Amino acid sequence: MSSENERPGGGAEGAPPEQLALIRESVRQAKTPRARPRTWRGAPLAKDLPVARVLVDKGVLHLDRYFDYAVPEELDADAQPGVRVRVRFGAGAHHVREGRREGGGLRDGYIVERLAESDYQGPLAALAQVLSPEPVLDPELLAFARAVADRYAGSLADVLQLAIPPRHAKAEAGQLPPAPPPPPAPHPGPWQRYERGPRLLQALAAGHAPRAVWTALPGPEWAGEIALAVQATLASGRGALVVAPTGRSAARVDAALTEVLGEGQHALLTADAGQERRYRQWLAVRRGSVRAVVGTRAAMFAPVRNLGLVVIWDDGDSSHSDDNAPFPHVREVLELRASGDKCGFLLGSWGCTVEAAQLVRSEWAVPVTADREHTRRLAPLVRTVGDTDLARDEAARAARLPSLAWQVAREGLRHGPVLVQVPRRGYVPRLACAQCRAPARCRNCVGPLEARGGSEALVCAWCGQGCADWHCPECGGFRLRAQVVGARRTAEELGRAFPAVPVRTSGREHVLDTVPGTPALVVSTPGAEPVAEGGYAAALLLDGWALLGRPDLRAGEEALRRWITASALVRPQEAGGTVVIVAEATLRPVQALVRWDPVGHAVRELAERAELGFPPVSRMAAVCGPPEALTEFLGAVELPRDAEVLGPVPLQVTPAGRARRPGGPPPGEQWDRALVRVPPGSGAALASALKHARAARTARGGTESVLVRIDPPDIG
Template identity: 80%
Template sequence: MSGENGQAGGGGAGGDGAPPEQLALIRESVRRAKVPRAKPRTWRGAALAKELPVARVLVDKGVLHLDRYFDYAVPEELDEAAQPGVRVRVRFGAGGRTVREGRREGGSLIDGYLVERVAESDYAGPLAALAQVVSPEPVLDPELLGLARAVADRYAGSLADVLQLAVPPRHARAEARESGAPPAPPAPPAPPAPPEPGSWARYGRGEGFLRALAGGGAPRAVWTALPGPEWAEEIARAVAATLASGRGALVVVPSGRPAGRVDAALTALLGEGQHAVLTADAGQERRYREWLAVRRGAVRAVVGTRAAMFAPVRNLGLVVVWDDGDSGHSDDHAPFPHVREVLELRATRDRCAFLLGGWSCTVEAAQLVESGWAAPLVAERETVRATAPLVRTVGDQDLARDEAARAARLPTLAWQTLREGLRQGPVLIQVPRRGYVPRLACAQCRAPARCRRCAGPLEARDDGELRCVWCGTGETSWHCPECGGFRLRAQVVGARRTAEELGRAFPAVPVRTSGREHVLDTVPGTPALVVSTPGAEPVAEGGYAAALLLDGWAMLGRPDLRAGEEALRRWIGAAALVRPQSAGGTVVIVAEPTLRPVQALVRWDPAGHAVRELGERRELAFPPVFRMAAVAGPVGTVAEFLAGVELPGDAEVLGPVPVAAPGGAAPSAGSERALVRVPPGSGAGLAAALKMAQAARMARGAGPEVRIRIDPPDIG
């Protein structure tokens, strides 16, 4: 068998833990001995396919040492249905490895994908036969297979795991088959006329961006959207411009609520039936039916949530990701791909346009602009000031002098803003969720306390010792590099609900809550108090008259590299729902005014904040400038695993250190983690080395599981 192919069942080639060099010698010896390749003609007395009787199958087992294709014989009765891309079932496992005619068939039936048909197998022995073609509907084309392989390699994962994310589960009724054969591909829909620029005219390069899309171009842009509800319509116009060029478009948003807004905007602009919606809320049957319509070419525009990043859009001309900093864009299943990175891969592989948009701006987006891979798409400062609300701050010193703040947790300025806003319409109050983990900061200037060796966050142990969360180095003489202070303080943790207090203070005003248990989508434009957790803010008809952003330290104090960036994104996401300053819109934020994220909110300059963060991370060797991998497992296994990895020469290992187990268990529960950091240019080598070592470990069955995550979202 070849280096990419194995025999059916029983772990296949390499299942016995043989290293690649040994397998290469074996293959060369077989070739020189002129051992004839297998040309199966019968299987258990039944004839096999006359043409291309060997099927190469990717089995649905997401383990790295089986991340290759396996050869199976194609029975004559399955010849017509067993086409590349279809789902199949095969025998795989103990006993299925050396199945011969007349011998009892071994192994269990598992699912897989038929990748290709070939005339001969590189394996010299007898082949097991395909057990079943689950459906003649081809769901895996070469483009999707290539993308999935690229994603698996980037994240040190298996191809089967990626395809589980990329291809939705089959639903028989949704396939709408007749006589066991898939329908003929429909004629592509007629392209619409290019749209008018609309609100894109507010951006300096907005009209030119639409013209490039309509003309068949492939511009790449990082778009800092203006506050307000127009963003969904602007995305719809970009999609319509792409469709006008005869190409397809893909839009990925973080959750079902923004997907619904883009869906409504596309329907208003293009009409019914011109696009597909791929979200989990639609249900398995409808989602699979929509996915099939996209794969067959019946529609060429898609809007969806995370899994839609793999949607098989024909002749892809534009990929769009909205609010890439939202955690909903990072998959929680191995190999943990991120929507932004996958769509970057698609834009490069398909030579299509790329649009990364949001009210805020991530550090990764700023890096795309700095590297020249994408161009900025922003409005002039005069336009920003005209559309943004007025932002006012209340710091700690103001709270200390404010009797109202000490008594009711709301400063006088917030009470005044509430009263004035309620005369004009609804008022939004953003309250951080409970459960944020505190970190240490300078008691004088509030700068985060970081390790002098690796710049990781410091934590205080029960014995009072300071220790780095990343590399485990102890710190005995810490002082603040910003102000020289020596005292530390714990940041604010969480905030209690204020709905009841506000209800008592304003008994004639309705109070609505929106949070994890019950998330509101919209609220009327009448006076009301809307208390919401970050990310659950409903859209108010006509916009909010005012907004209060309470307990800013609860988000700024998170033990996370992205704490400032994430706090600014949450604040801007709420403030963008407020009316512009010219219409009386006001935002009050309770946080220290001198902090960088607070100042960025006051100036409404998320892109500038991201650029400064990027420069700081470059100096400190942080992601995304440097690439990182997290390796976690039981105590003792992580160091043992890393000792066997041929890491790039410029790799730096931080740790391992004890970490809290899932569910909040103490570090003593027996889990540890190490971070591996490499400079730019070595990320692919790091992923390949970790993947190879993990595959060898799994093939040997050596000990407890070691978990690998490339570019972990939380390294705090």
């Protein structure tokens, strides 16, 4: 028996059910006279502008639009644009672009605007509650968040969850002082070491909007140099925003700003501050009490008034890429903000990413660098130890330290601390057969085996089961060797090699911020290196092949960035600072470290990417999901004509019990991934096509998720 939607009818014979539903809705609305809402369940509505257009905090793409609600008279005064409200939404509410009927669960939202009437002709559901009269969503932030959502094929609600911190009622109480008067324009100071440095500060102080990619000189002065750029911007009567990758680096900029501007002249926005303090600081920025902000990733959305400068430090750090949908990256977000607000842009780092080189190549930004003589004078001496040297070196077999590294460490310990960078934390994270080098795997779940603590017991890193009688299934061998020795195991070996020297470790469990300038061995994983008072006397960069051997397009770039970050903490060559890297000297990233030429390395990498059509020369999206769902999605999406689909290929299965990487398969489930590539100029069309395809799939009731990530940080 045919349903009503299946019957052919006048003028719509053969039309699909969705089209018939739209036709009937259009006819119904045409027969219904437009009416201005007056009451809600007998209660009077607001006399002026009785309709509130609300953005409901529900990050699903097919509902990524505004919904109209009636404003009761009792909420009229507080229900202003930008405030947080609660509305009925969901099952029983039957929202299309309006709220109607009682029913549905209560959800948070933001009032976008107040209207005299709605384009929906039926009765509107009323606002349930005004959570706070504090307006937190102004038109500028709304437009910026919409631009970010479109850039990353995401929903506006998801972006606002990242942009606006959770409310804390206590933090909203009380008045804040007015913004302080602008400080005087600073003297260039350390910026004189760079060719375009003084002109950059002069342009900021004069109210201009320069865009620069700054390659910082080795040493701790980078935070003070950022503070001077912020002071120059404030001197022009504008605001400034600085985003650092970690709380430790943000704290260094915070201290430098306090030294330059004084107490209470800027806000620090980090997750470590706690919900109340962070929200109070954010409110101070929105209300205009402070005009300078420094913080970590979420601070990229800080509502700084009259923004004159945005700064990002160390854009290659993975912390700048958000792990929550729609996965924005601080660098691209601040580029959007600089273009939209017509403000200055400063990207700084000791190294140089391929994206930074692309900004200079496209003439969107200008380079700010020091001359080679000044760079060589401040950089440490870099020496290399290759595989052939290790094969002939008995000391390397005994203590995992080549003779050269041993000598440099011993000499450095006479004058101060020595930094030892190990690619991985832990004891012995990965083991392999000593004879054939096949990875040691668990019999139960095929997970990697590892030795925990000082015992010889083998334990699976995935399921936790022990393996007492392991033997290699490839060659039958019983001996194991460490593929990469972890930081704690390295610290134990160095402690035995230098028994009279204290050994400190810095890693994920316990990260040191600073260490004294007295002799000590500091074993650290990449990114956790503490700052030594007066700088390190020497640094040893171990297991360089482990970073270079990653199956990733960015392996060389990331290895160089980590090495330069550690080496920049070492004293200059003229003060005896020496770095020893255990890697082949002929490799391009190693040569770039020896010459201290990160810009040249990035330029060559960019040229190769251009030949191969890889980002950032092209725009790319990663689409992941179960095989059948991914195939269905790719068949339905209307990609731009110049789009190229690479794959799909299987993703590595995440074992049960392990957390899923952002954009990766759930534990125990097989997913495929396809890469979609478009040339420059088609990125917006690609994002729009993927967003509409995901919205249509969700609206049709697709049960299996398909994740989309625009410009994924790695495609290896």
